Amino acid sequence: MKACSTMQLPTYDDVIAAAARIEGHAHRTPVLQSATAQARWGAQFFFKCENFQRMGAFKFRGAFNALSKFDAAQRKAGAIAFSSGNHAQAVALSARMLGMPAVIVMPQDAPAAKLAATRGYGAEVVLYDRFTEDREALTQRLAAERGMTLVPPYDHPDVIAGQGTAAKELFEETGALDRLYICLGGGGLTSGSALAARALAPKCKVYGVEPEAGDDGLQSLRAGRIVRIATPKTIADGAQTQYLGEYTFGIIRRDVDDILTVSDAQLVEAMRFFAERMKMVVEPTGCLSFAGACKALEEKPPAKGERIGIIVSGGNVDLARYAELLAAR
Amino acid sequence: MKACSTMQLPTYDDVIAAAARIEGHAHRTPVLQSATAQARWGAQFFFKCENFQRMGAFKFRGAFNALSKFDAAQRKAGAIAFSSGNHAQAVALSARMLGMPAVIVMPQDAPAAKLAATRGYGAEVVLYDRFTEDREALTQRLAAERGMTLVPPYDHPDVIAGQGTAAKELFEETGALDRLYICLGGGGLTSGSALAARALAPKCKVYGVEPEAGDDGLQSLRAGRIVRIATPKTIADGAQTQYLGEYTFGIIRRDVDDILTVSDAQLVEAMRFFAERMKMVVEPTGCLSFAGACKALEEKPPAKGERIGIIVSGGNVDLARYAELLAAR
Numbered sequence: 274m275k276a277c278s279t280m281q282l283p284t285y286d287d288v289i290a291a292a293a294r295i296e297g298h299a300h301r302t303p304v305l306q307s308a309t310a311q312a313r314w315g316a317q318f319f320f321k322c323e324n325f326q327r328m329g330a331f332k333f334r335g336a337f338n339a340l341s342k343f344d345a346a347q348r349k350a351g352a353i354a355f356s357s358g359n360h361a362q363a364v365a366l367s368a369r370m371l372g373m374p375a376v377i378v379m380p381q382d383a384p385a386a387k388l389a390a391t392r393g394y395g396a397e398v399v400l401y402d403r404f405t406e407d408r409e410a411l412t413q414r415l416a417a418e419r420g421m422t423l424v425p426p427y428d429h430p431d432v433i434a435g436q437g438t439a440a441k442e443l444f445e446e447t448g449a450l451d452r453l454y455i456c457l458g459g460g461g462l463t464s465g466s467a468l469a470a471r472a473l474a475p476k477c478k479v480y481g482v483e484p485e486a487g488d489d490g491l492q493s494l495r496a497g498r499i500v501r502i503a504t505p506k507t508i509a510d511g512a513q514t515q516y517l518g519e520y521t522f523g524i525i526r527r528d529v530d531d532i533l534t535v536s537d538a539q540l541v542e543a544m545r546f547f548a549e550r551m552k553m554v555v556e557p558t559g560c561l562s563f564a565g566a567c568k569a570l571e572e573k574p575p576a577k578g579e580r581i582g583i584i585v586s587g588g589n590v591d592l593a594r595y596a597e598l599l600a601a602r
Numbered sequence: 603m604k605a606c607s608t609m610q611l612p613t614y615d616d617v618i619a620a621a622a623r624i625e626g627h628a629h630r631t632p633v634l635q636s637a638t639a640q641a642r643w644g645a646q647f648f649f650k651c652e653n654f655q656r657m658g659a660f661k662f663r664g665a666f667n668a669l670s671k672f673d674a675a676q677r678k679a680g681a682i683a684f685s686s687g688n689h690a691q692a693v694a695l696s697a698r699m700l701g702m703p704a705v706i707v708m709p710q711d712a713p714a715a716k717l718a719a720t721r722g723y724g725a726e727v728v729l730y731d732r733f734t735e736d737r738e739a740l741t742q743r744l745a746a747e748r749g750m751t752l753v754p755p756y757d758h759p760d761v762i763a764g765q766g767t768a769a770k771e772l773f774e775e776t777g778a779l780d781r782l783y784i785c786l787g788g789g790g791l792t793s794g795s796a797l798a799a800r801a802l803a804p805k806c807k808v809y810g811v812e813p814e815a816g817d818d819g820l821q822s823l824r825a826g827r828i829v830r831i832a833t834p835k836t837i838a839d840g841a842q843t844q845y846l847g848e849y850t851f852g853i854i855r856r857d858v859d860d861i862l863t864v865s866d867a868q869l870v871e872a873m874r875f876f877a878e879r880m881k882m883v884v885e886p887t888g889c890l891s892f893a894g895a896c897k898a899l900e901e902k903p904p905a906k907g908e909r910i911g912i913i914v915s916g917g918n919v920d921l922a923r924y925a926e927l928l929a930a931r
Contacts, residue, residue, distance in 0.1 A: 303632035305654060324881040325634060545921065552653040552917030554881040588881030592874065592928055600925035 282523050285472035287434035288441055288465065291338040295438060298370060299334050302326050302439070304446045309550045314567060316575040319450065321443040324555050324588030328394070330511075331439050331462055331586050332363035332426075338435030339424050340367045348373045350420040355412045357383045358511055359587055360426040365396035376421060378412045386591060427461030428518025437465025443582050444473035451575075453582040456561040457481030457490050457532060458512035460521025462586055467528035477582075481525065481532045482565030484509045484540070491532040493517055494525065508537045508598070511558030511587065535564040541598055543567065547585075548599055556590040557598075611852050614801035616763035617770055617794065620667040624767060627699060628663050631655050631768070633775050638879045643896060645904040648779065650772040653884050653917030657723070659840075660768050660791055660915050661692035661755075667764030668753050669696045677702045679749040684741045686712045687840055688916055689755040694725035705750060707741045715920060756790030757847025766794025772911050773802035780904075782911040785890040786810035786819050786861060787841035789850025791915055796857035806911075810854065810861045811894030813838045813869070820861040822846055823854065837866045837927070840887030840916065864893040870927055872896065876914075877928060885919040886927075 305320045323331035340352055351374030354364040361377045368375035375396040379388060380403045391398055401411050416423045425432065439462070440453065453470050455463045463481040470479045483490045487505030493516075501516040517525065525532075543560035547553050562583045575581070590598075634649045652660035669681055680703030683693040690706045697704035704725040708717060709732045720727055730740050745752045754761065768791070769782065782799050784792045792810040799806045812819045816834030822845075830845040846854065854861075872889035876882050891912045904910070919927075 300635075303634075303654075305632075306629075308656065325632075327637065329879075329881060548883050548924070549921050550658075552658060552883040554877050554883065592878050595877070596925040596929040599921055600929075 280519060280523060281430070282520060283430035283434045283468065285437070285468045287430060288437035288468050291334070291431070291434040292438045292441055294341045295334055295337050295435065298337055299438070300326055301442055304443060305551060307551050310546075314570045314575070316570060316579040316581050318566070318581050318583055319443065319447045320551070320563070320583045320585050321439055322553065322585050323439055324553060324559055324585055326587070328359065328362040328366050329587055329589040330359040330363070331436055331584070332359040333366060334438050335432035335435035335461055335465070336360065336363035336424060337367040337370070339429060339431035340364070340371050340373065342431055343373070343422060347422045350422070351375055352424050353378070353412060353416045353419070353421040354424045354426070355379070355408045356426055357387060359589055361387070361391045361396075362394055364424050365391050365394035369395040374421075376415060376419070378408055378415070380408070384591065425518075427459035428520050430520060432461050433465045433468070433520055433524070435465070436462045437469045439584060440466035440469035440582070441473065443584070444469060447580070447582065449474040450477050450582040451579045452478045452480065452566070453584070454480050454482055454562040454566040455584045456512065456558055456586040457483040458558065459514040460490065460517045460525055462584065463529060464521040464524035466584060467524055471528050478530045479528060480565060480569070481529055482561040483532060483534055484512050484561070485534040485536050487512055487514070488534045489514070489516055490525070491534060493522060494529070494532050497526070508540060508557040509561060511556065512561060533565040533569060535561060535568055539564040539568060541601065544598060554588045554590065554595065555585055556587050559586040559588060562586070609848060609852055610759070611849060612759035612763045612797065614766070614797045616759060617766035617797050620663070620760070620763040621767045621770055623670040624663055624666050624764065627666055628767070629655055630771055633772060634880060636880050639875070643899045643904070645899060645908040645910045647895070647910050647912055648772065648776045649880070649892070649912045649914050650768055651882065651914050652768055653882060653888055653914055655916070657688065657691045657695050658916055658918040659688040659692070660765055660913070661688040662695060663767050664761035664764035664790055664794070665689065665692035665753060666696040666699070668758060668760035669693070669700050669702065671760055672702070672751060676751045679751070680704055681753050682707070682741060682745045682748070682750040683753045683755070684708070684737045685755055686716060688918055690716070690720045690725075691723055693753050694720050694723035698724040703750075705744060705748070707737055707744070709737070713920065754847075756788030757849050759849060761790050762794045762797070762849055762853070764794070765791045766798045768913060769795035769798035769911070770802065772913070773798060776909070776911065778803040779806050779911040780908045781807045781809065781895070782913070783809050783811055783891040783895045784913045785841065785887055785915040786812040787887065788843040789819065789846045789854055791913065792858060793850040793853035795913060796853055800857050807859045808857060809894060809898070810858050811890040812861060812863055813841050813890070814863040814865050816841055816843070817863045818843070818845055819854070820863060822851060823858070823861050826855070837869060837886040838890060840885065841890060862894040862898060864890060864897055868893040868897060870930065873927060883917045883919065883924065884914055885916050888915040888917060891915070
């Protein structure tokens, strides 16, 4: 394990280079506003809607950027990743678009819809037993056997730089903002966004938001080192990470102002607001940023004229589950 | 009742003038694409997302344009409308933004949420009994008593011109398209869109899509005169109109290539597609256009490289009802 001080952290220049690589491949997602949110919370919100990104989440940006940098030999052998979530589909789709093979290692009991979606993007799915097998060891063995390049879900400079392009686009469209709220799981989106914020809006306060049950990021920030927790129980399945990465923590401790936590009930409240008032489907993890902003503004009303950026990370939620969450009161 | 031939139908110049009036007040809504739709139906789709418009539907465009043209005396007395749907909120919000009073005549048994939303936009709501009172007579009496100007929901040149700005924006962003599908109720959106299509993409085929149960538009087109039907039973509550207007029919018979119908089941299928694959909430009426396009493409596959515009009209659906429709299989 390398110490952060000796690691070469990605910079905003890497975000700029990533933006050039994904241009024309990733969607430039819309930035939406809401008069209702403005009236209710007293600030002007700018929602960067990565739920409208390819495969339904920002993860496409980082995966496509990472795979784009493969050399000829790497492209021939292809990419491998372990994920049961959005990263799986991001690597699978990016590999298909770049004409290379992909293997995704997924748990045997992953939802059928996710297995089908990943296979639908043309990837080979290798199943493992969560109770008897070590997925990292399995993945590394497969990578070695097949000469494939492992693409980690968040703790990689190319992945972080790719994720930072969403905030770059946001600031380019809105100009400087007073605050930026970002969904925090392993920290790829948060650290990439922080790089963009520090370069494009140096005075902007940057906040990561994670589930109450999975507050390893907050604990790590307070402790000054990466704190590991057990897999948290939360509806925010994309933020069930147990620990930040070394790269992501290195950037977060330097560039992020604070980390907030929200309850599952607050996530559902935000999800309902997105559906009812903004007409968009946002997955529980994607609701973290706005739920965190609402909580902060309820605790302390904003200054007059504050402009707040919200990165909405994704919209991949099983429809039956989504209907249940909307209907529950 | 004036004959169509002697009526001064609005033109594309009126759409251009409306676009200038609403600029900075209406949202320029995003145009989204879907790789999944392209793979499934073999054509490239461009979705003009009026569900992200202010108050959640295209209706804001027409109402704001109409109210913007009021003279000083009209502004002082304000606007009056009868509607239990999106037009009510469109007039209420436009009046508030333009600083004039508004009265909306709504049925006593309108959903509480709609009454609250309309009052929330600052309008005075006057209730009537659907079983014993004539809402048009009541509205006209109120308009006369208070000197207010009646804003009809669709059959008015300024309303039609305003609704046409959505298609204008779409064509400006995409260039010419091969086909355009539009949700058809009273014909305001369809006729306005047709004006824009004829001017900006003369070869584009233009289709209105209405519910099977409410096919008065199709009947009218076939008969060459406005056919009236009983209030149709359909989940597309915004298309429960009983007849086209004289202005809207005048344009539709001239500029629309054909009218298609779809079943409620096809609307739910489209609604689920929008939620699951495009991450957006679309009300049943707003699903008409895409459901019609899918039906047409299933009956006859598109030519290679076809580019199809879809006007998604709105996203105002009660959340509990929406959850029910998503969950039903």
